[in-house]
Amino acid sequence: MKENKIRFGDLKSTMCVSQSVSLAEFFQEKAFIEFEKKCQENMWLTCSIIMLVLLLTTILTAALVKKYRVHVDYVILRLRSRWKGVVHVVYPKTFQFDAFMSYAEEDDQLACTTLYGELLSLGFLISFPDKDFIPGISKAEQLLHYIDVSRKVIFLVTENFLESGWDTYAIQMVVTHAFHNHREKSMIVIIKDSIPVERMPKDLRYIWWSIKSIRWPENGENMMIFLQELSTALHSN
Template sequence: MSGLSTGTVDDCEGCENLHELDLHYNQITEIEKHAFVNITNLTILDIFRNLFPVYILQNYQFDAFISYAEDNTRFILDDVIPRLETENVSLCLHQRDFLPGNAISDNIIHAIQSSRRTVVILSIAFLRSKWCMYEFNMARMESIYSRGEDISLVIVMLEPVPNSTLPLEMLRWIQENSYIEYTIDHEGNDLFWNKLKRVITT
């Protein structure tokens, strides 16, 4: 990402640190389950509070960080930006707002922490991208460990995605927190954008 690509790892030319961050769903869940359980006098909650500081009365830089696959860029340019930014919703987009020269992982964490919500544009292409899945997992952990009762991760189902293709933690998140389904139906489309704006800004 970082203005380069949100496709698969192989698509991300110029990502010098990519081999150091070859994280996918199974690896991240192993981190959550096993990485720190034997550290004396520390709990997983303590550790993630250090990784993701709790924001009290936070004035966020952005209303939403939009996490999406490169294949869905047209949807972002033609629909998301015009429908939300014209309504004074400030968006963080990797191709536009990530800082050049910073590690991709640092840009992602900063985008999540400085945004009121992280909006995942879920598609088959999203599931195939390791960087997108990294963003989902980091946003999920931020919501769980740092935002208290404020659920900061929002899933937008851009296209039908079979449950069988979803990683366990994503399926669990959707089942417990629901999602917003995108539709091109005229009346349903207006309702979708109104609901998404409301979820992001409240």
């Protein structure tokens, strides 16, 4: 219309809604330039608001997923089990293992040889990643499976364990699973290297009231007392 305004005979009587002026005045160069600038400002303002909202939504979603990653994984794994036809059994039930053992990779000799050997000699059936996890299958999925079929969960807490990244995920998964299935007292924490309770992972400290903690005997002293205490904890309900 601006380029062909000579074709319109009623421009002075036709009003522009956005400018409240006649089209004849609106098509003057100065008025039209101001209108274009205003349109661009409104467009950029709208786009900026949309982009800001999308950015904040993305950041908030990422933060929530990171914070509640284990809970999200737990729900997904449970749903996946249902899709595969795995029926959730109400506890108590007959367990495949007496305990599942979680430890830092750097402590595999201590866990898989020393501790596992002692528990095996006492007649306990113990599952742990180095023995039972199958390569190529999700560690999270296998972790949930083995804590599900084990009556207790043993955490071997050492300096290496506290420095590990996997231990936090494993602890959160076990804690989530335990409270979801009313098995709050299924966790046993073996503390080594004279680590104080204050340095325990926060997820364990929050539920310390429900955890059975046992100190590893330093320099091999009182090993029989330690094993007896651990055996009692494994037999308890």
